[in-house]
Amino acid sequence: MYDYQKDLKQVVNKAVEKHGSMEKAIFEMNGHIADLKAQVDGKQALLDLLYGCINTAQKALKSVRI
Numbered sequence: 001m002y003d004y005q006k007d008l009k010q011v012v013n014k015a016v017e018k019h020g021s022m023e024k025a026i027f028e029m030n031g032h033i034a035d036l037k038a039q040v041d042g043k044q045a046l047l048d049l050l051y052g053c054i055n056t057a058q059k060a061l062k063s064v065r066i
Contacts, residue, residue, distance in 0.1 A: 004049035 012022075012025070015029065016022055019025040019028055
C-alpha cells in the first residue's frame with residue numbers, strides 16, 4: 001500500500017528547507033496554485049469558445065442541408 005503520509009512529510013520538509021519556514025512555504029505554494037488555476041481557467045475559456053464555434057458550425061450545416 002502506498003504511504004501518502006510519508007510522501008507528504010517529504011514534500012513539506014523540502015518546502016520548509018527551501019523557504020525557511022512553514023508560513024513562507026505555504027505562501028509560495030498558494031502562489032503556484034493560483035498560477036495553475038489561472039492557466040486552467042484560461043484553457044477552459046478557450047475550450048468553451050471552441051465548442052461554441054463547433055456548435056454554431058453544426059447548426060449552420062444542418063440548416064443548409066436539403
